[in-house]
Amino acid sequence: MKVLFYCSKFPPQAGGAGIDAFHLGHDLSAENHNIYVVCEHLPGLKKFEKLNQNYEVNRVRVPLLKNRGSGLYFIILCLIIAFKGIRVILKEKVELVHCHDTATGIAGLITKFILRKPTVFKFGGSMTYEYLCNANKNGWDPAIGEVGAWQQAEGLAKYILKIEQLYFKKFDLIYPIAQYLVDLLIQQLKIEQRKIRLIHNGVKLEQLKREDYPDVKADLKVDRMIFAGVRHVKYKGLKYLIQACQPILDRYQAHLVIAGDGPEEKDLKKLAQNNPRIIFTGNLSWEENMRYVRSAAVYVLPTLVDKTPSSLMEALALKTPCITSDIPGVKELIGPGGGMLVPPADARALQEKIIWLLEHPQAAQKMGQRGHEYIYQNFRWELTREKIKSLYFELMTKN
Numbered sequence: 001m002k003v004l005f006y007c008s009k010f011p012p013q014a015g016g017a018g019i020d021a022f023h024l025g026h027d028l029s030a031e032n033h034n035i036y037v038v039c040e041h042l043p044g045l046k047k048f049e050k051l052n053q054n055y056e057v058n059r060v061r062v063p064l065l066k067n068r069g070s071g072l073y074f075i076i077l078c079l080i081i082a083f084k085g086i087r088v089i090l091k092e093k094v095e096l097v098h099c100h101d102t103a104t105g106i107a108g109l110i111t112k113f114i115l116r117k118p119t120v121f122k123f124g125g126s127m128t129y130e131y132l133c134n135a136n137k138n139g140w141d142p143a144i145g146e147v148g149a150w151q152q153a154e155g156l157a158k159y160i161l162k163i164e165q166l167y168f169k170k171f172d173l174i175y176p177i178a179q180y181l182v183d184l185l186i187q188q189l190k191i192e193q194r195k196i197r198l199i200h201n202g203v204k205l206e207q208l209k210r211e212d213y214p215d216v217k218a219d220l221k222v223d224r225m226i227f228a229g230v231r232h233v234k235y236k237g238l239k240y241l242i243q244a245c246q247p248i249l250d251r252y253q254a255h256l257v258i259a260g261d262g263p264e265e266k267d268l269k270k271l272a273q274n275n276p277r278i279i280f281t282g283n284l285s286w287e288e289n290m291r292y293v294r295s296a297a298v299y300v301l302p303t304l305v306d307k308t309p310s311s312l313m314e315a316l317a318l319k320t321p322c323i324t325s326d327i328p329g330v331k332e333l334i335g336p337g338g339g340m341l342v343p344p345a346d347a348r349a350l351q352e353k354i355i356w357l358l359e360h361p362q363a364a365q366k367m368g369q370r371g372h373e374y375i376y377q378n379f380r381w382e383l384t385r386e387k388i389k390s391l392y393f394e395l396m397t398k399n
Contacts, residue, residue: 001028001033001034001095001096002094002095003028003034003036003094003095003097003098003392004088004089004096004097004117005025005035005036005039005098005100006038006081006097006101006107006108006111007021007037007038007039007040007100007101007104008039008040008077008081009039009040009101010022010037010039010040010057010059012045013039013040013042015101016309017100017122017124018100020100020202021037021098023204023381024385024388025051026051026055027385028389029052029053029054030052034054034055035054035055035056036056036058036088036094037055037056037058038058038059038084038085038107039081040059040060040061040077041060042059042061060081060084061080062076074103074131078103078110079106079110082107082108082111085107085111086111089111089115094117095117095118096117096118096120096395097111097112097117097118098119098120098121098388098392099121099122099171101122101124102123102124102125102127102130103127103130105121105127105168106127106163106167108167109163112170112171118172118395118398120171120172120175120391120392121168121173121175122174122177122199123168123176123181123185124181124307125146126164126184127160127164128149128153128157128160128161129146131156131157132149132152132157141235142233142234142235142305143235143304143344143345144305145305147184168185168189168191169191171195172195173195173196173395174197175196175197175199176196176199177199177201177307178307178308178328178329178332179332180328181329197387197391199388200308201307201308201310201313201379202379202381202382203313203375204381205317205375205380205381208290208317208318210294213287213294215291215294215295216291216292216295217295220255220257222254222255223253223255224253224255224297225254225257225296225297226241226255226256226257226297227256227257227258227292227295227299228241228257228259228299228300228301228302229259229260229284229289229292230259230301231261231262232258232261232264233262234264235303235304236301236302236304237302237325237344238258238302239267239268239271240302240345240350241258241300242256242258242268242278243271243347244351245351246272246278247351248354249275249278252358254358255277255279256277257281257292258281259281259283259289260282260283260284261282265280290318293315294318296315296320297321297358297361297364298320298322298354299312299315299321299323300322300323300324300354301322301323301325301330302344302350303324303325303327303330304327304344304345305327306325306329306330307329308330308333308379312324312330312333313379316333316334316338316339316368316371316374316375317372317376318372319365319368319369319371319372320368320371321339321340321364321368321371322371323339323340323350323353323354323357324341325342325344326343327344333374333379334374335374336374337370338373339367339371340356340367
């Protein structure tokens with residue numbers, strides 16, 4: 001089987017969809033399937049590389065334009081990715097196309113229109129929504145989610161929405177990564193249910209064993225740690241976590257440790273008021289981040305809008321007690337007794353749950369174990385991989 005992957009970002013670039021594509025390509029190429037990746041090129045990366053004899057990456061760049069958040073850059077990137085992908089398909093006789101993220105949906109649509117190749121689309125969120133987030137429009141609130149983005153689309157975003165509504169109906173199969181995205185496709189875009197397969201993201205549990213990650217608390221000189229590792233943007237809700245923790249850190253001899261960076265970092269540090277019990281680490285490598293997650297008494301993801309975040313799945317897999325927002329997508333990861341849900345943007349509710357876990361360490365430990373078991377049963381990588389492979393074979397037998 002020969003499969004072409006379209007990704008806007010691919011390792012070593014950050015991005016969950018690209019990381020999932022990387023793992024899928026690695027596993028499929030090990031089974032002697034041929035995988036060809038077309039993705040964005042950035043300075044310092046190779047334009048072409050062979051990851052193994054069956055697995056190659058082709059990176060393309062947008063000439064002249066520097067604003068990677070602009071709508072023009074976005075559209076030109078899709079056109080260039082499609083042009084390169086078509087050349088790869090013709091040269092290598094590729095049998096199937098897999099679009100791994102929203103940004104490459106247009107590339108997939110162009111390729112399908114020209115070459116009529118069977119095409120799978122991973123739906124991890126609206127292209128219109130992603131554009132508005134990246135463009136950073138004044139007054140734009142990412143917490144409104146996909147439906148809000150569709151309702152408020154103006155200017156270029158309105159045209160992107162029209163394209164989006166068109167191309168969703170053109171793919172042979174679509175696999176959303178959360179149940180609420182299935183509902184959006186059916187109810188909002190009127191996509192036929194026969195074209196939709198729910199496939200959640202998965203995590204590689206063999207890479208997430210607590211004993212493989214030494215405790216960092218001694219290095220940090222802290223006793224108890226509340227940890228969050230997310231990008232510092234408004235819709236991740238970090239300000240509510242800081243508000244929740246400020247009054248209780250001294251009382252419980254705990255530290256709030258926040259990893260990552262982003263445009264809200266300055267405001268978040270100002271909100272922290274130089275509290276010595278609030279530590280900002282900056283960006284961490286994936287391995288270092290896992291050490292912090294594994295060492296935490298509580299992992300908190302106070303996001304206001306999200307899909308099925310890998311950061312939360314990793315924390316659950318590491319048996320760390322977790323608190324997160326009761327919102328679509330995210331709450332699908334929390335099984336019975338395997339974590340705590342709070343209303344989004346509610347610092348008081350967040351504080352109450354943190355206090356409870358700090359005061360009940362044995363119950364927290366059992367919660368962490370149940371969270372791990374739920375991830376093992378429902379979200380381990382092997383399940384995701386086999387479901388995607390079944391989509392491929394379903395399409396191959398139809399064409």
